[in-house]
Amino acid sequence: MSSYNLAYCTPENIPAEILNYDNPLEQLAVGQSGKLGILHLCLEYNPSSHKTSIKHQYYKVPLCIKRALYLEETFPEMAYVYIISPSGGVLQGDRYRIDITLTNSAKSHVTTQSATRIYRMNKNFGSQIINLNVDKDCYLEYIPDQIIPFRDSRFYQVSNIKVHDEATCIYSEMLSPGRVASNESFEYDICYMKVKSVNQDDKLRLLDVAKIEPKAENIRSFGIFNNYEILGSVYILTPKDKINIIQNEILEILSGTKEAIGGCTKLPGENGLLIRLLGSFVYDIRNIIYSIVRIVRKNILNVSFSKMRKI
Structure with missing residues (x-):
């Protein structure tokens, strides 16, 4: 479709830290096919x-x-959708845009087929826009695999999450330090992730930014990563009457784990929760995120959550 051009796939108000890398490509130009x-x-x-x-x-x-899959025996109406990238990862100059809308009491779990790899870059940056729209009485779990930024990569992701006050959305992010097996750990230039959520009346529910520049700051300092490797974030937008019980159960999970540290705080107006996690291994953070999904699904839908299967 002709309207789906470069401007359509490019985030608005790109921060200066990312624009510093906005150099023209010598190979396939930004906006070209592929x-x-x-x-x-x-x-x-x-x-x-x-x-x-x-x-x-x-x-x-x-x-x-x-096609959508129906994997949950305890909740066969839920559609599981896997996002696939045949290219294997984000290259310099790539601009991705994902728009997902749930209506008419839809229930869905959306994930990626595998990790999102951000390849090495020397001229430009990669970006991704994620727009989620969850209407009244709908339920969405958007739980992608981890982001792996390769050496010298630059990545900007902005997530716009519109959730009705009488709907539920769980959105998560995981960021790894890089290709650890190739001795690449925190050698990327920048990973900048912005999450914004509003309700059906465009009233702000949350605004959160994670900007990590390993070459410009001491990632290992106290208050950033310290001795940990993996950053996880989970955002829960759900009706207010469920917030307290969900938070208490999540805090119980966090207090009982030795594999990671984390906190769970209420959003302004008590219309959601933000969970931040730090751990040493992806599978530890993933398992905690799955435990959080299990808690939310039980309290909102009164059904169980099985461990994910990748295709």
């Missing part, structure tokens, strides 16, 4: 099949999806 990844996905509950189904989809490689 540099713009687009995914549009609309899900809704289908009363005839008693399942959440894909009402509309459009994608442009290097982003794509396959």
Whole structure:
């Protein structure tokens, strides 16, 4: 579609720290075929099949999806959707945009097929826009695998999450230090992740920024990563009457784990929760995130959550 051009896939108000790397490419220019990844996905509950189904989809490689799967025996109406990138990762000059909308009481779990790899860059940066729109009585779990920034990579991600006051969305991020097996740990230039959430009336619910520049700051200092390697963030937007019990159960999980440290705080207005995690291994942070999903799903939907299966 002609309207899906470079401007459509480029974040607004890119911070100066990222624009410092906005140099022209000598190879395939920004905005050319293969540099713009687009995914549009609309899900809704289908009363005839008693399942959440894909009402509309459009994608442009290097982003794509396959058909929805129904993996949860205890909740067969939930649609599991896997986001796939055939290119294997984000290259310099890549601009990705993901738009996901849930309507008509849809229930879905969206994840990535594997980790998001941010390849080495010397001229430009990579970016990704994630727009989530969760309508009344809908439920979304957006739980991607970890981001792996390679040496000298630059990545900017902005996530806009619109959630109705009578809906629920769990959104998570995991950031690894790099290709540890290749002795690359905190050797990327910058990883800048911004999360903003509003309700159905565009009233602000949260604004959170994580900007990590390993070459410009002491990542190992107290108050940043200290001796840990993995950063995890979980954002829970859900009706106020469920906040206290969910927070208490999450705090119980965090206090009982030795593999990571973390905290869980209420958002302004008590309309959600923010959980920040630090650990040494991806699987430790992933398991805690799955435990959080399990808690939320039990309290909101009264169903269980099985460990994820990747295809």
